[in-house]
Amino acid sequence: MKTLHTAEQKLKERIKELTCLYEVTSLIVHSDYEQIEEVLKAIADCLQRAWQFDKETYVELETPVTSIYTEERGEAYVFLQSPIKVFNEQKGLIKVGYPSPKYTLDDFLVEEQQLLDNVCLEVGNLLERKEIKDNQESIRRQVEQADRLRILGEITAGIAHELNTPLANILGFAELLRERVENDPLATKDLDKIITNTIFSREVVKKLMFFACEMPEERNTLNIVPIIKDAMDLLRVTLAKNEVSCDLEVNTENIELRTDKIQLTQVLFNLIVNAIYFSPPNSTIKIKVTDKKDKVVLVISDEGSGIPKDKASSVFDPFFTTKPVGEGSGLGLSVVHGIIKSHKGSIAHAPNKPKGTVFTIEFPKLK
Missing domain, CATH: 1.10.287 (Helix Hairpins)
Structure with missing residues (x-):
């Protein structure tokens, strides 16, 4: 359905394209990173209006943040598309299409591909700035x-x-x-x-x-796999009583770490006992240990109720607990944090999927 254009028609299309680019730039300049989905939806709407056959234009905008789809105009489409790059890595794309077989690629204008490339560049810049802001926060x-x-x-x-x-x-x-x-x-x-x-x-x-890392310690280079298995074995009765299973996955049976055996056992006990307490019957606690070149990564995940978002920043504070009064001193995770800090390591928590909590501990291999 190739169309011949008069000078007036071509000028009209250029105005639409320039208006679209101006609107997109304005949206991005004045964007609120907390409302980025609304900004991306507005950009998709701008693109839809900028194309030659705007009444039949369909837009797909896909990013790590969200995916936007305008109202469908047919069952099958022929598309122009361009990648969205964030720090030179493709993180999404925008596709603009017409219903097929009514339209073919020949019905798109060269300037429309250029406009699409420019909009993708602007969206990529927006996502880069959002990522920088999120990292800073x-x-x-x-x-x-x-x-x-x-x-x-x-x-x-x-x-x-x-x-x-x-x-x-x-x-x-x-x-x-x-x-x-x-x-x-x-x-x-x-x-x-x-x-x-x-x-x-x-x-x-x-x-x-x-x-407070004030307790004396005795560190030796140990294979921590047997220590983890012993801790799990000692908690066997507690696990059975709560109808919870505990699985261990290691990438090698010999994972050496310079550590204090008693302190490492206390870290394991506190995290596993916590996981048992919050785990529902017939669920599984998973322990995964990975030996890497410069560190050992220990991941403990459960299928419990998870940590409420408003409590997430306080879980390592002394005397903080989400357990009922009388069922916890609120020192378990603060002790864990202190021991890991004394080993120059780190601990972080995140939601498990579909539910529960994942604790990730990284111990550097210190000599």
């Missing part, structure tokens, strides 16, 4: 989180040291009193409660010191 949050945890670590270390001496005195004098009143059952029972609660408090202080 992510880095800012990480810095704030690290700074908050550093301050909490310093405060926690001071609190732990201050509590250690009086707790030791309470425990020591309570045990001495118990020997003196051993013929008084009621007094002995009360002292047993004091001793039990003092020991519990001392364990809380130990966890606080773990968080």
